Amino acid sequence: MKNFLLIILLSIFTINAYCQNRLQDTSVLKKYNLERIAITQKGMYTLGAWSVANIGIGAIGWSRGANNSNKYFHQMNVFWNVVNLAIATPGIISVYKAKKKNYTVEQTLREQRKIKTTYLVNFGLDFAYIGAGIGLMEHARKNPESNKYNRNKGFGESLILQGGFLMLYDAIMYTAHLHHEQKK
Numbered sequence: 001m002k003n004f005l006l007i008i009l010l011s012i013f014t015i016n017a018y019c020q021n022r023l024q025d026t027s028v029l030k031k032y033n034l035e036r037i038a039i040t041q042k043g044m045y046t047l048g049a050w051s052v053a054n055i056g057i058g059a060i061g062w063s064r065g066a067n068n069s070n071k072y073f074h075q076m077n078v079f080w081n082v083v084n085l086a087i088a089t090p091g092i093i094s095v096y097k098a099k100k101k102n103y104t105v106e107q108t109l110r111e112q113r114k115i116k117t118t119y120l121v122n123f124g125l126d127f128a129y130i131g132a133g134i135g136l137m138e139h140a141r142k143n144p145e146s147n148k149y150n151r152n153k154g155f156g157e158s159l160i161l162q163g164g165f166l167m168l169y170d171a172i173m174y175t176a177h178l179h180h181e182q183k184k
Helices: 002-024 026-064 069-100 105-142 149-181
Strands: none
Touching (some): 026 105, 026 149, 069 149, 105 149
């Protein structure tokens, strides 16, 4: 058993040393960082495009909607995606700044871990968004005579849609960065 643990420990240190030595080559390090940044850039453009589309469609739906749940669905989509766009815009700007930066091995590994952690935490938050949407819809279902029925139903549907999109988005982005990390 001791020999097995020793072999495992040596393997871990050897792999880590190999990865760090491989990343010591500045051309490999630069390429690795540019790939990480490109993944992030595609993600930010995707989030930005989703946001702009939802704001446009939501604004039209909101303005045309009678005082029913459809109006509130579109209204929440607009509100939600203004926030998404406020996240995507600085993200896109930071990508262009990051392309010009020269990262050390330590900075590279830290940035790689940080971006993965961000998407993993966001993935967890997406469950909360969907849960809140389900809760609002359930509240509406149990209180059909409430003057807030349409709002609760529409907002709930929107939260489920937006949370579902973000869950898929965060899962794809996390997986893309995980695969990239394994290249080192």
